[in-house]
Amino acid sequence: MSQSERLTPQQLRSHRYLGPDDLRSFGHRSRQKQAGFSTEDFAGKPVIGILNTWNDLISCHAHFRQRAEEIKRGVWQAGGFPVEIPVMGLSETFMKPTSMYYRNFLAMETEEVLRTYPLDAAVLMGGCDKTTPALLMGALSADVPSIVMPGGPMNRTSWHGEQLASGTDVWRFWAERGAGRMSCEAWCSLEDHIAASPGHCMTMGTASTMTAIAEAMGMTLAGASSLPATHAGHSRMASETGRAAVELAWRDRRPTQILGRQAFENAVTVLMALGGSTNAIVHLMAMAGRAQAGLTLDDFDRISRRTPVLANLRPTGQYVMGDFFDAGGLPALLDQIRDLLHLDAPTVQFGTLADYLEGAKIWNEDVIRVRSNPVCPTGSLAVLRGNLAPDGCVIKPAAAESRLLQHRGPAAVFSNYPDLKARIDDPALQLTAEHVIVLQSAGPLGAPGIPEWGMLPIPKYLLQQGVRDMVRISDARMSGTSYGACVLHVSPESYVGGPLALVQNGDMISLDVAGRTLTLEVSADELARRKAAWVPADPSFSRGYGRLFHEQTTQAHEGCDFRFLHADGSVTPPPSIY
Known part of the structure; x- marks a missing residue:
């Protein structure tokens, strides 16, 4: 059918339910009338x-x-x-x-x-x-x-005379609270204004x-x-x-x-x-x-x-x-x-x-920039690859501190989110701003659901020293309102035995956004040895939707959709109404 052609009422999908003079359509029409509609309303x-x-x-x-x-x-x-x-x-x-x-x-x-x-x-x-x-x-x-x-x-919305940004400012003020620069009373007041x-x-x-x-x-x-x-x-x-x-x-x-x-x-x-x-x-x-x-x-x-x-x-x-x-x-x-x-x-x-675009015009060239004055010339998002992410991972360079876009540092590894939450602020870890924080078991199957844990917290003692960004790597996602040098969606995820599962404390990791690489500086032989010793975790669910999710969800680079819902070229016939 061409763009200008129109269906007749008899060609509408709904006509099969509401139009014919038969018993089934009688039932459909009578139930519409039960809802208070007349034939003229829908015929x-x-x-x-x-x-x-x-x-x-x-x-x-x-x-x-x-x-x-x-x-x-x-x-x-x-x-x-x-x-x-x-x-x-x-x-x-x-x-x-x-x-x-x-x-x-x-x-x-x-x-x-x-x-x-x-x-x-x-x-x-x-x-x-x-x-x-x-x-x-x-x-x-x-x-x-x-x-x-x-x-x-x-x-x-604003607070104390400052325009707020939902989500983004929550993270920012939470960091200030962790650094001891924001009182509990101020935090509760912010809660009343942020949304x-x-x-x-x-x-x-x-x-x-x-x-x-x-x-x-x-x-x-x-x-x-x-x-x-x-x-x-x-x-x-x-x-x-x-x-x-x-x-x-x-x-x-x-x-x-x-x-x-x-x-x-x-x-x-x-x-x-x-x-x-x-x-x-x-x-x-x-x-x-x-x-x-x-x-x-x-x-x-x-x-x-x-x-x-x-x-x-x-x-x-x-x-x-x-x-x-x-x-x-x-x-x-x-x-x-x-x-x-x-x-x-x-x-x-x-x-x-x-x-x-007809009639489109910029009314404030600081909010919407012209091509000659961009916020960033290019590179809003970057896809990285390397032996730590063979199927890819992503970072948002425009939201990170530029000094971290090329970085090499030792890994500080957390096996899952509860482990991170329990230990990240422990001074005994002796983390520095040069460390690379690594979170495992946060991907599509491991978490499960690839939650927004990717903006990993910075230790409070580093926040108190003025550190506001570090390289952080996970198989999780990050809220769209978040920011920082966070490498996300590492694929394949650690739960299925991806290289992220093999990272150990002290391993050197190199990030090069311009070169689009993320490298775990460990030999292939050593990684093979670690992989042979790796033991997969048990599934989180044995039945119901959880089991379906576990068995059918693809990895992040494929969209985390159910495999059986991908288009395969076939056409599903319309349901019979008889």
Whole structure:
């Protein structure tokens, strides 16, 4: 079907459920009437599913109840029939062991909800870190027309006259408290101010990174990802998203028609220009596995080397998302890197990415930099390889102290996170600023769930000496709001016997970001001897979702998705309704 062609009411997916004159459809229609709807409300209209990740433990999504009603308003206005469907919320704050452990769970639920219900299109309501990639992964696999409604960042806030950045400043002030330079009373006062409204973190953390990527990939309305959660424009955007979903249904515009190789290259380019979260690498690799886009870690490094960082946003820069919105938002940034983007990539608005840039203008050139004055010329993220990470690992050079980007030091090894927490502040370890802190058993299977432990703590006695950054290496992730010379996603992880499991105290480790290497200075023979003596740990779970996760989760460089959910070229038949 061409872009301009429209389905007839009889060609809609929902017609199979609601249209025929038979017993089964009688049941479907009668149950809609049981809910208070008349035949005229739904007959011959696209049914639009509103997948809402709201719950009371995701404060980032506290406004989603209202936004769902505004989406419905837009659907009704455009002649569709809206149905709200709650799906699993992934609370970054409260889910344990980590929300990442359940990203694939939400992706599975999204896929099955879209496939089995009589939906002609869907609005995907996401914002908090893992919700956006999980919803997109499920939508890709189900391949039902879908559009993302980004949740938006929280309001700006300040404390003692200083503008705060959620997440980033938590880490910063925690270090000051550890150094003895912040009282308990001040810490408790900060707690009252750090998160001032609904919406996700107002830094360029994982949430803002992933919603911006969704926009850059053409899966949101133009400018949608930059809108603050409490801005009146966010409500208007929600209604417009509902109207757009109806048009997607009529034209049967599917995610696989939008999320091709060009979209993924655009996503990586925008990730680098934003100084975005390292977590985006894992999520994009998982999404690419669903789309068969052929994305590799080398693509991230190649694009990073050519792309300037133009968003002066914390944790890399100075400002927060409210400032970014006022400065012109994502379209203004994209306009600066036109030559690095595939502008002919399609979008949910039936045009191309170039259309998203119409009228784009920078209103504050300190917040969104022009090409001649970047925050960093290139190198937002770097992919490292070496005998310590044969399948790769990542670092965010722009958020680290430059003196550490080439470093050699002795390893201080912690076998797991409880070990780290128990011993890191022990002066008997005699750690210095030259040491390389190494954490094992923090990867996809070892933790499990590759939690955000990668910004390893600096010993309090070094904080008191003024040390604020050290080289730290793990198979964990790091919060997108974090910073420092943290080497992350070491693959293969230590739990499966990767080289990280073989590091011992005192081993010399060399980091060379410019050379893209991470080297354990131990001979191959010695590593082979250690590997022969290595004993794997028992699985964390023997049944249920935990066992499924353990048996099916890929390593970090492959996206930590379930193997059986990767696209394999086959087509899943639609479910029978009889």
